[in-house]
Amino acid sequence: MSDCCTAKEQVSKSSGSELCPSCNVKGKKVKIITLKSMLIPTTLDSLNAGLIHYFCSSEDCNVVYFDEDKKTYLTSEIKVSVYQKENSSSVPVCYCFGWTKDRLKENVEKGFASKPIEHIRHNIKENRCGCEINNPQGSCCLGNVTNYIKNLS
DSSP states (O other): OOOTTSOOOOOOOOOSTTBOTTTOOBOEEEOHHHHHHHBOHHHHTTOOTTSOEEEOOOTTOSEEEEETTOOEEEGGGBSSOOGGGOOOTTSEEETTTTEEHHHHHHHHHTTOTHHHHHHHHHHHHTTOOOHHHHSTTSSOOHHHHHHHHHHHO
């Protein structure tokens, strides 16, 4: 498993295939392992693993993934709730270590806003994260956690 939480520079050509066919927001390229781990079995049957796939982070869009041929995968076809698309307070913000919106809010209210970030960073350092298979966005959640905590303050 690669180090999912290490920043990597990505250069990509804009071809239009990275635009969500539903909301027209630019998607983020994701590894096929992310889709294989996130799609429900009946949807996984239709996955074309040879195509490039993207994650749509638009909260107003029901599409989670789409491929370069514009095939879409909806929130109802994903095994877990997607942080960017779910308003529930029980939705994970950090999928690897169980930091839900509720748990983050509780820590902030108790004055421990830095505890979740320190906990996640420690586990990243120990090479324990598995964001490409646990997180629907297929990448590190630390930015989501930091922003969520910041918005609570």
